[in-house]
Amino acid sequence: NAGVMQNPRHLVRRRGQEARLRCSPMKGHSHVYWYRQLPEEGLKFMVYLQKENIIDESGMPKERFSAEFPKEGPSILRIQQVVRGDSAAYFCASSPIGQTYNEQFFGPGTRLTVL
């Protein structure tokens, strides 16, 4: 049973470019969460999605950031016109449906560097 998969593992972008981060949840999981970790900080929640629905995006910056989880395929976190402050590790987590207390299972992360 493969774990949560994220790609790419490392992504380098120049200021003003777009970054696309992908996340494939564990098999049977329909809940996906994105978190961002800045250096020396804990993980900060960004967005929570179920298939084709955004459930909670309270942690997403209002501009340049968007996320989707289509019916088919991985969840995508998209950052437009990246700036240096977007450099961070972005983690995706997934959890199964039907459990009251869901542990979230994390992927290895994508490390975004903006030059």
Added chain:
Amino acid sequence: DQQVKQNSPSLSVQEGRISILNCDYTNSMFDYFLWYKKYPAEGPTFLISISSIKDKNEDGRFTVFLNKSAKHLSLHIVPSQPGDSAVYFCAARYGGSQGNLIFGKGTKLSVKP
């Protein structure tokens, strides 16, 4: 304003001894708490959790204690092993939600042989 606080950025322990990692929280609406372990360049790995209706949960060498009146939880690792060296994150979740976790900043544990 940090709702989950890990006030010790680092902890060093001798192999075989007990490691105690602490976490404080401010929001009484949290009903579920989790500990994650993270190695460099990897994602966090779930370690152990506790519901707010309990005060202790044990899994092998790992025990989590919850003191609701003090809004404090701790993770005990006995005996500590060099492979336990990692960053440990405390996380909390709001009651009745399947949503996001609130993380502390982490404590880096070093277990010396």
